Amino acid sequence: MIEIYTFVSGPLAWIAWSVFVFGSIYRLVSMYNLAKAKDGSSLAYMSLPYSLRSIFHWLVPFGTLGWKSDPLMTIATFAFHICFFLVAIFLGAHVVFWDTAFGISWWSLSDTTGDIISFVVIGACVVFAVRRLALPHVRNVTRAKDWFALLLVAMPFVTGVLAYHQIGPSLLMTILHILSGELLIALIPFTRLSHALFAVFTRSYMGSEFGGVRRVRDW
Amino acid sequence: MQKTHIRQTLAFIAVVAALLVVYLAPAALSQDDMTMVPADAFGVLQRPQVAFEHDAHNEKAMLDDCVVCHHGRTDDGLMDMEYSSEGETCESCHPVNPENGETPLMRAYHRQCITCHTDEAMGPVTCGECHRK
Numbered sequence: 001m002i003e004i005y006t007f008v009s010g011p012l013a014w015i016a017w018s019v020f021v022f023g024s025i026y027r028l029v030s031m032y033n034l035a036k037a038k039d040g041s042s043l044a045y046m047s048l049p050y051s052l053r054s055i056f057h058w059l060v061p062f063g064t065l066g067w068k069s070d071p072l073m074t075i076a077t078f079a080f081h082i083c084f085f086l087v088a089i090f091l092g093a094h095v096v097f098w099d100t101a102f103g104i105s106w107w108s109l110s111d112t113t114g115d116i117i118s119f120v121v122i123g124a125c126v127v128f129a130v131r132r133l134a135l136p137h138v139r140n141v142t143r144a145k146d147w148f149a150l151l152l153v154a155m156p157f158v159t160g161v162l163a164y165h166q167i168g169p170s171l172l173m174t175i176l177h178i179l180s181g182e183l184l185i186a187l188i189p190f191t192r193l194s195h196a197l198f199a200v201f202t203r204s205y206m207g208s209e210f211g212g213v214r215r216v217r218d219w
Numbered sequence: 220m221q222k223t224h225i226r227q228t229l230a231f232i233a234v235v236a237a238l239l240v241v242y243l244a245p246a247a248l249s250q251d252d253m254t255m256v257p258a259d260a261f262g263v264l265q266r267p268q269v270a271f272e273h274d275a276h277n278e279k280a281m282l283d284d285c286v287v288c289h290h291g292r293t294d295d296g297l298m299d300m301e302y303s304s305e306g307e308t309c310e311s312c313h314p315v316n317p318e319n320g321e322t323p324l325m326r327a328y329h330r331q332c333i334t335c336h337t338d339e340a341m342g343p344v345t346c347g348e349c350h351r352k
Binding site (some may be wrong): 093 | 333340
């Protein structure tokens with residue numbers, strides 16, 4: 001079992017990050033080529049000021065009509081994304097892992113704070129799931145790949161909380177936690193989670209079109 | 220008659236005392252009382268302190284050579300596996316917040332235990348296996 005731990009915490013992590021980096025480059029390049037081939041003229045209208053204006057407004061909770069129309073989703077999505085990155089980068093155990101492996105260290109959250117915001121992430125995932133089931137206009141456009149993306153992102157948090165609270169065998173839970181995290185990292189470019197790569201460009205596209213062509217706000 | 224009796228009693232006490240010294244000295248000199256990894260230097264702990272029974276661990280791990288864990292330090296400040304530092308605290312070379320490029324205490328502890336356990340594929344390696352609630 002320790003051999004499995006050594007493998008998932010070592011070589012498999014390098015593989016997962018490589019798949020993420022090269023997969024992301026591949027997806028971004030091929031999407032750019034697709035946009036150029038199918039909608040070449042739109043590229044000429046891409047504008048940095050209109051893009052930034054749109055991105056800025058959509059980064060503010062309740063700063064847009066879209067955010068105002070669905071307050072629970074707005075709170076859940078902001079809480080989810082902020083807590084997701086806080087946990088991934090600043091969780092005490094994660095910082096200790098980098099410290100032990102590479103001798104690099106940075107500020108970290110207290111264990112209690114990390115625990116609480118991990119539950120916030122899981123709670124937000126529940127909101128996303130219930131929303132997909134309860135709201136007809138969301139249910140009707142929900143496909144298997146949407147559930148898969150949600151499962152992918154929820155698993156590292158569920159296994160992480162179980163490992164932290166020492167529910168189940170510690171070694172097994174930690175292995176499952178690392179595995180689910182690696183699966184998430186590696187599959188970001190190839191699933192609905194690719195919005196992590198594309199969101200800034202889709203927002204820029206909308207901002208540029210609404211600002212430069214339609215001459216109206218897009219928030 | 221009386222004298223012989225006293226002499227016999229004294230001889231018996233002397234033998235018992237000698238045996239006590241012979242059998243108890245190693246125990247007194249060993250780390251039998253070491254049951255936890257020292258953690259006072261950290262101040263407030265985020266996780267439970269790590270249990271470590273020095274003698275039981277070394278018997279199980281078949282460790283006779285102190286230097287395997289109690290490594291020394293070369294003049295260049297590197298790990299010295301020839302010179303044993305037993306008797307000195309880890310913290311004396313590994314401050315919690317080093318100022319001169321030493322390996323910090325927490326990193327030293329984690330690497331000391333986890334590296335050996337993964338190399339030997341034996342013993343605890345994950346957070347919860349050592350920092351038990």
